[in-house]
């Protein structure tokens with residue numbers, strides 16, 4: 001079953017975030033049992049070629065969604081052409097922006113994705129079958145991570161082609177002048193509004209947290225696109241643990 005179908009069937013999909021330009025780290029993590037990996041091209045050093053190397057190292061063991069650095073047409077074309085299973089668009093605050101992103105990610109007649117030959121198309125060898133299935137299989141996730149997105153969530157969820165709304169709690173709290181205060185009542189109320197509207201409209205929900213404990217309350221509320229932890233944190237936490245145990 002492809003990742004999009006699993007998402008639509010409300011399966012709980014556990015992922016973690018890759019930020020390091022290391023195919024070896026991506027390969028290791030891809031063998032740890034995650035359903036999907038969140039490759040972050042927005043923050044940190046990952047450029048398109050780095051993302052392609054990570055996808056090659058992951059080797060299809062986990063679904064991989066790439067967050068683009070900014071919402072423009074070329075970024076979406078590139079990450080889809082290198083073979084990402086889908087995209088995560090940061091800071092999508094209006095239905096118009098969401099609509100535009102869906103159009104950039106879908107080939108005509110559903111959208112205006114440009115036609116190129118890349119890793120996604122077997123470098124041309126799988127061109128015909130890729131063209132047939134791409135629009136159906138490509139996952140488009142939009143982030144609600146600004147209070148403006150919360151205010152517009154009712155119209156954002158009406159946009160056809162959106163596969164999930166992913167809360168970015170850090171940017172959302174920052175946009176409310178409550179940087180990092182993820183348990184603040186107003187931040188929680190904003191998240192609750194997004195939760196309610198998405199669930200009423202049967203739009204899958206995603207949430208990011210730095211630890212398993214931070215995402216558990218959301219998984220328990222029925223969020224199914226869960227991302228917990230960051231590759232760099234696995235390295236530093238492991239290193240700190242050893243030195244603390246031996247001191």
Ligand code: 3PY
Pocket residue numbers: 143145167168169170171172208
């Ligand atoms: C945020 O918390 O702002 C995020 O984008 C997490 O992915």
Ligand code: MG
Pocket residue numbers: 090145168170171
């Ligand atoms: Mg963010």
